Amino acid sequence: MRVLIFTNTPAHVHTYRNAIDRLVERGHEVLVLAREYGCTTDLLDFFGITYRVYGSHEATAYSRLEFASELTGQLAAIALEARRFRPDVLFGRGPYAAFSGVVTAAPTVLILDDEPGDFNHTVSRPFADAIITPHVTRRDLGSNHYTFDGFKECAYLHPEVYEPIPDIRDRLGVADDEQYAIARFNAFDALHDVGAVGFSLSQRRDLLESLAEEATVFVSDEAGTMDFRDLPAREYDLHPALLHDAIREAHLLVADTGTIVTEAGLLGTPAIRYGGTEDREFGEFAALEDAGLIEDCDRYERVKARSLEILQDKRIRTRRRERRDAYVSGLVNLTDLIVDVAEARGDVDRVVSRTGGRAQATRVPNQ
Incomplete structure (x- = not known):
């Protein structure tokens, strides 16, 4: 199976790094598309994750017009890489993941944190096959919205995956x-x-x-x-x-x-x-x-x-x-959930059915 994962920021690297390792260990092919922003690629290198860079972003204040110009060039590079890879499922957030889902017709899973009114949510939500958020998210994001008992940081700070260095x-x-x-x-x-x-x-x-x-x-x-x-x-x-x-x-x-x-x-x-x-x-x-x-x-x-x-x-x-x-101790290990959803090709209902919803994800009822 081929899994495409976007790491647009350092936080995204942490969210997916343990899942990437586990998917690779299980024999899946993983393509990480990264953006040169802050220490994003430094982290990928540190954790031994293979990646391709689709663009960059400077740590300076941008206007919306400058963001739009930057985004246009990056989407062209993403389209080329995504079509060549032909993913079975992809993970990310914002316009990058949404656009990739459109050009590849692959199931698109957005893992979001709690950011009410965020522009990234607005432009990506219509193209998502599944949206997974912490249970504390305060709004209904549609019929494909699922929540888990925890935070996105549980993908790397949950006690089952986090091991502090002693020195x-x-x-x-x-x-x-x-x-x-x-x-x-x-x-x-x-x-x-x-x-x-x-x-x-x-x-x-x-x-x-x-x-x-x-x-x-x-x-x-x-x-x-x-x-x-x-x-x-x-x-x-x-x-x-x-x-x-x-x-x-x-x-x-x-x-x-x-x-x-x-x-x-x-x-x-x-x-x-x-x-x-x-x-x-x-x-x-x-x-x-x-x-x-x-x-x-x-x-x-x-x-x-x-x-x-x-x-x-x-x-x-x-x-x-x-x-x-x-x-x-009572929160979900998000890495487990990401791996399960990837292997189910983005079908979160299948994951919930298999686990009985236990310590995994819950579909948000339509409101």
């Missing part, structure tokens, strides 16, 4: 008893980020200076433009594939981007998300906040105050880890 502190250069925090700053360069704003430059500086009074501070700057020469912080400079291990050992993660906050929550690390100008509601953040695993703040002063309170609480990491263990 991450040595690699970071911090002592066993040294408290450290990670700050993650969004590049705001994706289509759904147009018009959104997170931490301002002055807020970044103020936050890092405040955190440095309580802990060693590492910064993961998505845009890669920060100047650290007069800041009391260190750039996170390990391979990006090790970032989850660094988060797991951290005493605090604070960010103005979403995925990494979800990841921290699922790893049991105290995490704060700054919403900035974002006015949409996200089911995944609400669920994790209700579970006591993350905090979602829409005011900078609250972010700063809670960050310092967390760093001053010496037992909070133990409490969060215990809470995380109890919560995550």
Whole structure:
């Protein structure tokens, strides 16, 4: 069987990497079409995944017109690769996967997170044979919409698939008893980020200076433009594939981007998300906040105050880890579901029937 998988961002690599390994081990042919964006291809190389690049995307703010121009050229390259490969089923999201499904007539499976109103959902949904989302998704996406009890990050952070490396502190250069925090700053360069704003430059500086009074501070700057020469912080400079291990050992993660906050929550690390100008509601953040695993703040002063309170609480990491263990143990291993759906050629109903819906996916009733 031939499986086509799109990895347009680093997060997509993590979502599919374990499933890719398993499908290849089972004798299936897998084509990964990748976009040069951030550390996407660095991650693919690190995990030994063979891929072909269909285009690139710079980590700078784009207008909608610039996105449209970029997309046109990339779709032409995708059409050539997809037709040549002739997939039996394909996985992805957004216009890339939707277009490939049209030109190859292959069953198209979209694995989405909870992004109400996202443009990618709008343009791809009519062409999808199955849409799979976390159970916390707040809307009906049509007759082929299925949910699973978990988050897309469960494809790589579920206890059944995640194995932390033991020497991450040595690699970071911090002592066993040294408290450290990670700050993650969004590049705001994706289509759904147009018009959104997170931490301002002055807020970044103020936050890092405040955190440095309580802990060693590492910064993961998505845009890669920060100047650290007069800041009391260190750039996170390990391979990006090790970032989850660094988060797991951290005493605090604070960010103005979403995925990494979800990841921290699922790893049991105290995490704060700054919403900035974002006015949409996200089911995944609400669920994790209700579970006591993350905090979602829409005011900078609250972010700063809670960050310092967390760093001053010496037992909070133990409490969060215990809470995380109890919560995550009941979630679906998304890698299992991806592999099952791939081998069923995108027929999720067949997968549900075979497993009785147990710890897999559930069709959303038409509303």
